[in-house]
Amino acid sequence: MKFEVLTIFPEIIECYIKHGVLGKALNKGIVEVKVYNLRDFTSDKHKKVDDYPYGGGAGMVMQIEPFYNAIMHLKADEKPRKLVLLSPQGRKFTQKLAQKFMEESKAMVLICGRYEGIDERVKAFVDEEVSIGDYVLSGGELAALVIIDSVVRLIPGALGDELSAVEDSFMKGFLDYPHYTRPEDFKGMKVPEVLLSGDHKKIALWRKRQALKNTLKNRPDLLKNLSPEDMRILKELC
Numbered sequence: 689m690k691f692e693v694l695t696i697f698p699e700i701i702e703c704y705i706k707h708g709v710l711g712k713a714l715n716k717g718i719v720e721v722k723v724y725n726l727r728d729f730t731s732d733k734h735k736k737v738d739d740y741p742y743g744g745g746a747g748m749v750m751q752i753e754p755f756y757n758a759i760m761h762l763k764a765d766e767k768p769r770k771l772v773l774l775s776p777q778g779r780k781f782t783q784k785l786a787q788k789f790m791e792e793s794k795a796m797v798l799i800c801g802r803y804e805g806i807d808e809r810v811k812a813f814v815d816e817e818v819s820i821g822d823y824v825l826s827g828g829e830l831a832a833l834v835i836i837d838s839v840v841r842l843i844p845g846a847l848g849d850e851l852s853a854v855e856d857s858f859m860k861g862f863l864d865y866p867h868y869t870r871p872e873d874f875k876g877m878k879v880p881e882v883l884l885s886g887d888h889k890k891i892a893l894w895r896k897r898q899a900l901k902n903t904l905k906n907r908p909d910l911l912k913n914l915s916p917e918d919m920r921i922l923k924e925l926c
């Protein structure tokens with residue numbers, strides 16, 4: 689899987705991708721991330737990327753030319769790639785969309801805007817417009833990192849423990865169960881007895897009950913298409 693990121697702040701992307709799961713996946717060659725500075729695709733000596741909005745209004749708008757030049761530069765190799773614009777107006781990014789991107793795209797271009805927005809005509813050159821949530825960010829870079837991180841975690845072999853990708857919450861359709869590790873007693877806060885019992889069946893049931901309880905409390909919208917067994921457990925909780 690190859691990610692090509694267009695941004696005026698390449699260091700934001702470059703710094704993050706060296707660490708954790710992404711760093712390991714890069715070292716394994718499972719994923720490649722190339723970052724392009726949009727300022728390298730400008731034609732003036734000041735490497736200008738924005739200008740005042742037509743029609744007036746506050747702030748600056750990013751100009752189309754650097755985006756167009758960068759996209760044409762990438763497309764010169766004629767290899768297929770999905771072009772994704774990160775934007776508050778995009779469709780909501782979910783685990784399901786992460787799975788779809790991982791399965792369908794060998795290469796993705798993540799286009800990061802800044803300021804109050806980008807020239808609308810850029811959208812004529814992208815395949816998808818994606819938002820990671822209903823809040824205002826300073827730019828698309830954090831959203832691009834969210835997409836890279838969540839898609840890479842789904843690539844077979846990217847994680848040390850394959851199970852953790854399957855176990856991750858949202859893959860099952862509800863939130864995760866509570867996790868504990870040593871010490872058993874921290875200032876009187878004890879690990880639930882069941883987790884010390886060694887009874888894997890009881891532990892699995894406890895974890896399922898806790899996951900459903902957490903989901904019912906914080907994200908009831910996720911509780912659909914439950915199995916009859918999960919529905920029975922949920923009814924016990926109500």
Ligand SMILES: Nc1ccccc1-c1cnco1
Nearest residue numbers: 774775776819820825827828
């Ligand atoms: N707020 C933003 C500003 C610029 C580029 C993307 C975003 C964004 C993406 N997902 C939510 O917000």
